[in-house]
Ligand SMILES: Nc1ncnc2c1ncn2[C@@H]1O[C@H](COP(=O)(O)OP(=O)(O)OP(=O)(O)O)[C@@H](O)[C@H]1O
Ligand SMILES: Nc1ncnc2c1ncn2[C@@H]1O[C@H](COP(=O)(O)OP(=O)(O)OP(=O)(O)O)[C@@H](O)[C@H]1O
Ligand SMILES: [Mg+2]
């Protein structure tokens with residue numbers, strides 16, 4: 001259960017990037033957040049995984065006020081989430097394999113376990129062939145898929161994906177979305193920011209429209 | 222006139238990223254290059270502006286074999302082109318204004334000229350409000366628009382844009398495409414890589430389909 | 443590379459200070475004070491004086507020089523004046539006690555007190571010691587210490603500065619990586635440990651390289667100085683570090699690496 | 714910061730070498746050789762000898778010391794031995810020519826030749842000069858030069874190394890920026906000039922800071938040494954750099970900045 005209460009966010013010296021955003025997401029829900037460029041989608045996600053603190057408001061995830069988690073316990077929150085960043089945030093000096101494996105290594109997992117799980121995750125995004133490449137030697141869409149693989153490899157309880165198909169062709173985008181849906185059906189909460197209407201039309205269960213930092217409406221299909 | 226003759230490209234130790242790509246683009250044409258993720262779109266563009274050299278083949282742009290241009294004359298080629306990179310390549314320590322102005326500064330242009338032209342370019346991508354921000358303080362779509370503004374600000378003869386609307390909502394994407402079309406109508410050759418079918422359907426004059434590094438077909442609508 | 447340079451400078455400083463220490467030591471070893479005994483003083487008085495001096499523990503060596511020895515010494519020292527002495531009907535030199543100040547008592551108040559006390563003591567006719575020489579040595583000593591401290595301070599400061607900077611650059615260069623790891627859910631220690639280990643490794647490596655280079659230098663230096671034995675040549679020969687100093691250098695290398703990376707990290711990682 | 718440190722070390726080295734040069738100079742000034750004249754030699758002989766020595770141009774000063782002066786000098790030098798002299802019926806000291814070697818002729822072959830020639834010359838009974846002292850000074854001089862060259866070399870090497878490294882880091886840190894500028898169509902000079910200017914500026918700044926710090930140090934140093942005048946204290950007083958040396962430091966700072974950035978750029982920009 002993700003509960004947001006009256007979230008306001010202002011970057012120094014700017015207009016409100018988010019104003020009075022409140023909503024609930026039930027466990028196992030599949031939610032799209034959409035809205036034009038600059039409407040605050042990424043800001044909202046960043047607040048959810050606490051890269052940013054909101055200026056005002058409270059967030060409760062699984063009965064826990066995540067704004068009250070001390071910095072040195074943050075990793076617990078982050079480990080429960082799989083995050084696809086809009087700018088990928090890959091480790092550029094490590095191979096694709098290592099980039100995905102790092103999400104397991106931080107849990108203290110060992111050799112063989114890691115190998116099988118990473119391989120599976122990469123296969124899901126059709127990247128098993130590029131396992132040993134460096135991210136800089138991949139096309140943009142391939143990098144995006146590495147980011148997706150890293151987000152799903154450790155079976156998180158919540159997946160947050162920021163524009164995960166922005167650089168993928170429609171066929172791959174549908175594949176990835178189906179993948180997220182599959183994961184969602186096993187009980188994972190999935191939240192995806194996107195501006196791709198086709199995807200929303202096809203996969204949307206519940207949709208949150210943002211506009212200039214305000215929740216325009218929330219649709220439950 | 223852009224002429225490609227039998228371009229082959231292989232990154233060290235990989236399969237062919239491009240195999241035997243040949244095509245012509247007439248001056249003033251509006252061309253889309255499309256194809257699935259990893260099919261070689263970006264590679265093709267990079268070869269066109271000579272960030273990369275092809276393994277085999279020749280490229281002639283305006284009667285000039287661009288593979289024979291010595292490195293210290295490359296700037297002449299690049300100045301005739303406006304390029305929107307898939308990863309934007311903004312100067313992260315300079316303001317949005319400076320990021321766009323740099324394309325004029327390198328031509329030795331002075332104060333007032335720069336200001337008016339940069340302002341116009343930023344207005345075209347609806348970013349005039351964020352003129353003095355740093356790129357890191359912009360949303361992803363806004364960064365993409367800065368890259369577009371930089372590409373068009375010095376009225377290049379050729380515009381190369383790699384996935385210029387990947388992070389933009391459909392409304393903005395259409396606006397940007399209309400902008401490109403407008404520029405194209407003034408005589409500029411425009412080449413755009415995208416996987417967005419809707420845009421291609423709407424704006425496509427001539428379309429090049431890539432698949433695994435091969436030209437699948439070229440359509441002239 | 444920079445770290446190696448740092449420790450090289452540190453090592454050079456250490457070796458130099460070794461040599462300077464050694465030099466001052468051997469110079470102060472030469473500090474002899476001569477108590478001329480009055481001709482009338484009896485053996486007992488002399489023995490008493492000698493005993494008192496020994497008890498003071500200020501001197502490392504006390505030697506009784508009788509009149510004949512003094513004469514002989516004068517003759518060898520000033521051969522030109524032998525004719526002068528031959529014209530004398532008697533030996534003009536009194537017997538004396540030659541005392542060598544022990545290393546640390548040279549300029550202490552106790553030492554000066556004793557000398558003053560002795561001056562008025564029965565049985566002693568005169569005290570001769572090279573006041574000016576001692577003055578000079580004191581100044582020189584002071585100067586060397588000052589230069590040593592000064593250079594040492596600068597170099598140690600430089601080392602810390604450079605090391606902490608290198609690690610800072612390292613951390614900054616991996617800023618992105620660190621941020622990503624944190625976002626993916628790594629604990630602070632998971633992030634810190636590789637850095638700390640790298641710091642320690644670099645420090646150690648720098649130390650090892652510095653010791654090696656120093657060894658090279660000290661081995662090659664005599665070749666350069668070439669054929670100039672002489673007293674000073676021998677005193678100032680470039681001594682290598684002792685084993686414990688080498689160990690100290692290596693350990694301090696690792697330690698500086700550890701502390702440097704740690705402080706940089708704690709600055710950067712905030713927690 | 715690092716650049717400033719570099720020039721500080723360079724400046725310290727310069728100041729030290731200034732002082733060392735001055736010290737060796739004043740020490741060699743003291744190199745006096747005494748030619749004892751035989752008692753029987755006439756005024757003409759003495760004048761001839763003196764002329765010959767003057768003609769050789771090896772000495773900066775030649776002084777005739779007659780017997781009475783020699784006696785007086787001895788008495789002040791060794792007051793303890795006055796009684797010895799009083800027992801003599803005549804002045805035992807011969808008259809002598811005291812000659813001071815000029816700065817550069819101290820250890821030349823010509824100097825040694827002259828001394829050997831004089832030894833057998835009629836009218837000279839003996840030659841006395843502190844062979845050992847000269848030997849020592851030669852060794853010391855050599856040593857100081859060696860240490861100077863050694864430290865100087867290391868520091869200059871370090872400076873170049875650090876500066877080129879700083880600029881390399883700078884260039885690498887802006888690698889992206891440079892690549893972008895090139896892709897946007899900037900000429901190589903458009904890209905280079907800000908870097909070169911930055912290098913020159915940094916070098917100059919480092920130089921200025923170093924000069925300032927050095928001035929501070931030399932101003933404060935005497936305070937630390939405190940009240941120890943003495944001959945050596947005066948000789949080794951910390952001298953500041955001359956104006957031309959300051960200028961040289963600043964110019965070389967800019968130059969190193971220029972060359973460093975230039976070489977780094979030419980390495981990185983390829984054309
Ligand atoms: N670090 C920042 N500092 C200042 N302002 C920021 C910062 N990041 C975002 N903003 C501003 O906040 C607003 C919302 O940004 P956000 O990144 O959330 O938009 P978005 O919906 O993700 O857009 P896009 O679809 O283009 O990624 C924008 O106007 C943006 O300029
Ligand atoms: N620098 C590189 N080194 C090695 N291989 C590379 C490099 N860049 C791209 N490739 C490979 O070349 C192929 C084509 O890449 P390219 O970037 O041209 O694809 P793309 O069509 O632009 O894909 P996308 O839509 O995902 O951006 C891919 O298989 C990719 O892995
Ligand atoms: Mg965003």
Ligand SMILES: [Mg+2]
Nearest residue numbers: 139140263307
């Ligand atoms: Mg691409």
